[in-house]
Amino acid sequence: MKKIYKIGMAGLGSIGTRHLQNTIAVLHEQGRSCTFDLIRNGQNRELAGDIAQYVNKIYNYCDEIEDDYDVIFVTNPTHQHFTTIQQFASKTKHMFIEKPVFDKTDISLEALTLKTGSVYYVACPLRYTDVIQYLKHKCELTRIYCARVICSSYLPDWRPNQDYRQTYSAHKEQGGGVSIDLIHEWDYLSYLFGHPEQVVNIRGKVSDLEIDSDDISLYLAKYKNMAIEVHLDYFGRKTIREIQLFTPEDTIVGDIANSEIRYSKSGEIISFKEQRNDFQKKEIAHFFELIEGNGLNTNDIATALRTLQIAQEGK
Numbered sequence: 001m002k003k004i005y006k007i008g009m010a011g012l013g014s015i016g017t018r019h020l021q022n023t024i025a026v027l028h029e030q031g032r033s034c035t036f037d038l039i040r041n042g043q044n045r046e047l048a049g050d051i052a053q054y055v056n057k058i059y060n061y062c063d064e065i066e067d068d069y070d071v072i073f074v075t076n077p078t079h080q081h082f083t084t085i086q087q088f089a090s091k092t093k094h095m096f097i098e099k100p101v102f103d104k105t106d107i108s109l110e111a112l113t114l115k116t117g118s119v120y121y122v123a124c125p126l127r128y129t130d131v132i133q134y135l136k137h138k139c140e141l142t143r144i145y146c147a148r149v150i151c152s153s154y155l156p157d158w159r160p161n162q163d164y165r166q167t168y169s170a171h172k173e174q175g176g177g178v179s180i181d182l183i184h185e186w187d188y189l190s191y192l193f194g195h196p197e198q199v200v201n202i203r204g205k206v207s208d209l210e211i212d213s214d215d216i217s218l219y220l221a222k223y224k225n226m227a228i229e230v231h232l233d234y235f236g237r238k239t240i241r242e243i244q245l246f247t248p249e250d251t252i253v254g255d256i257a258n259s260e261i262r263y264s265k266s267g268e269i270i271s272f273k274e275q276r277n278d279f280q281k282k283e284i285a286h287f288f289e290l291i292e293g294n295g296l297n298t299n300d301i302a303t304a305l306r307t308l309q310i311a312q313e314g315k
Contacts, residue, residue: 013076037066095119122300145226
């Protein structure tokens with residue numbers, strides 16, 4: 001009998017909508033299907049037609065929902081994640097949690113009352129890009145002297161149909177600020193190299209963006225045999241997202257924004273022509289493999305919290 005997953009979505013903004021659509025597509029490709037319920041915290045905004053057709057029920061309050069979901073996606077604002085996980089842990093077998101896992105680090109994992117044997121997966125989509133996979137599996141990472149990472153982009157361009165000043169990114173109390181909003185960089189660095197021994201961080205608000213969160217964050221990290229520089233900002237007018245690896249033979253540039261690898265000395269270029277949704281779908285496919293008992297969850301809540309400590313506290 002074909003498996004039909006019963007899925008709940010806590011929050012349906014742009015990333016929640018993407019996960020919903022990708023889940024439908026991935027499961028369809030695998031010959032499986034699903035139903036979706038929405039949990040919207042009392043919000044009654046009308047759903048777009050292309051989304052409404054997939055929604056079975058809409059709950060406005062968490063105490064209304066049933067308790068037999070296969071998966072709940074936690075895709076509401078970051079500052080609501082802890083409470084959402086805590087409230088819904090008893091109502092689902094597994095959870096997919098959008099990054100960052102929380103907006104603060106002084107939390108008790110025991111207070112979440114998580115189930116033994118369940119998958120609690122925290123999103124880390126850049127790991128699934130062709131660029132990061134190439135660096136992970138094709139490069140001798142133990143022979144790197146140092147790395148330089150930059151993620152620079154213009155916050156008002158992130159969500160074209162939304163006033164950037166009204167988004168969570170603009171507000172520190174909602175989990176905004178480049179240090180945790182752009183935690184992708186520390187996530188893939190931890191995936192490639194593990195956690196650093198020491199981190200120094202400088203952050204602040206330096207641009208004329210109308211936000212109260214940090215718009216720049218600079219890190220210096222020390223590993224046993226290498227060092228890493230990380231630059232994150234909200235104000236770069238041309239998007240740059242890349243990692244430069246300095247090796248004895250060449251400087252390797254992993255250009256995530258343009259989906260290519262460049263060898264600066266030899267001139268070799270490897271172009272993947274990957275689009276954002278390609279690696280987002282790979283992550284969804286991997287998550288459903290995990291809940292079917294295949295593979296290892298390498299970014300559970302405890303691991304994601306450790307990465308958040310590096311990004312937010314510089315330690």
